Amino acid sequence: MEPGRSGHDMDAVAHAASALSVDGVNGPRHVAIIMDGNGRWAAQRGLPRIAGHEQGTENIRRITHAAVNLGIEYLTLWAFSTENWRRPVDEIHGIMRILSEAIQRETTELHRQGAQLRHIGSLEGLEPGLRAGVLDAIELTRNNSGLVLTLAFNYGGRQELLAAVRDIVSAGIPPGEIDEETLARHLFTRDIPDPDLIVRTSGEHRLSNFLLWQSAYAELYFTPTLWPDFGPEHLRAAVEDYARRDRRFGGIKSTSPVLSDS
Ligand code: IPE
Ligand code: IPE
Ligand code: MG
Numbered sequence: 194m195e196p197g198r199s200g201h202d203m204d205a206v207a208h209a210a211s212a213l214s215v216d217g218v219n220g221p222r223h224v225a226i227i228m229d230g231n232g233r234w235a236a237q238r239g240l241p242r243i244a245g246h247e248q249g250t251e252n253i254r255r256i257t258h259a260a261v262n263l264g265i266e267y268l269t270l271w272a273f274s275t276e277n278w279r280r281p282v283d284e285i286h287g288i289m290r291i292l293s294e295a296i297q298r299e300t301t302e303l304h305r306q307g308a309q310l311r312h313i314g315s316l317e318g319l320e321p322g323l324r325a326g327v328l329d330a331i332e333l334t335r336n337n338s339g340l341v342l343t344l345a346f347n348y349g350g351r352q353e354l355l356a357a358v359r360d361i362v363s364a365g366i367p368p369g370e371i372d373e374e375t376l377a378r379h380l381f382t383r384d385i386p387d388p389d390l391i392v393r394t395s396g397e398h399r400l401s402n403f404l405l406w407q408s409a410y411a412e413l414y415f416t417p418t419l420w421p422d423f424g425p426e427h428l429r430a431a432v433e434d435y436a437r438r439d440r441r442f443g444g445i446k447s448t449s450p451v452l453s454d455s
Contacts, residue, residue, distance in 0.1 A: 219436045221389035223267035224260065227403055230395025230419030243287040248421035250295045257308070257342060259425035263432050267341045267385050269313070271403055275349030292346065293323040300330040307339030313381035314348030341385060350405030353381055382407055390435045394420045412438055
């Protein structure tokens with residue numbers, strides 16, 4: 194605690210900080226979530242892993258609502274990694290089917306709410322129905338100005354960086370002209386800001402090849418809660434935690450509302 198401040202005052206200040214976070218003033222603009230723990234959620238209930246993926250996909254709707262209510266402008270959700278192809282073929286097919294059905298089912302409502310759907314990763318090699326569903330949803334919602342909801346699917350950070358390097362080389366850009374902007378412009382995320390906050394559920398403390406370039410200055414938040422159990426109150430807790438942090442980007446200026454009242 195800071196000198197000269199009572200516990201009561203600190204509570205009030207912390208509350209003010211959390212209130213600020215809720216109206217988007219001090220909260221993260223872009224939250225990216227590593228939706229992990231579906232398999233363990235199912236195992237805890239004696240269910241097949243696929244039941245965890247069903248429940249995890251259901252959870253996307255309520256978290257999307259919660260994100261809008263918290264003033265989040267960009268929500269990125271990681272549903273399938275380039276390394277997840279190592280899983281048993283039945284599980285992979287099940288995940289594809291569930292995602293395909295969810296996109297068919299949810300797009301109209303997301304469109305009605307003004308959300309703009311995007312995809313990062315590769316659509317190559319995916320089942321044609323899923324690929325078409327994703328492309329249709331992107332096309333339908335492309336002019337919407339509400340939440341930018343990015344589905345990271347068949348996404349890997351290293352693959353994204355490799356693809357960017359290949360594009361830059363084939364465009365013949367001279368080495369001396371390649372700067373950070375050039376690289377960022379060749380990533381899948383070229384149109385969206387870097388994530389302010391990356392949340393990972395299920396207690397793992399790693400990025401597992403997620404947004405490697407874009408996460409350079411992201412705040413990281415790890416929670417033991419399994420993804421299907423991660424509700425609006427958990428998202429709010431993550432956002433409030435974020436709002437209390439002091440992001441310095443290598444500098445020394447304090448931007449924390451808790452510390453900058455003198
Ligand atoms: C996350 O849950 C979903 C995917 C990676 C597709 P998991 O399936 O990894 O669940 P756990 O980690 O085995 O519990
Ligand atoms: C990361 O989770 C990928 C997604 C949540 C989509 P994994 O379960 O695949 O990650 P590892 O294997 O535990 O690192
Ligand atoms: Mg996992």
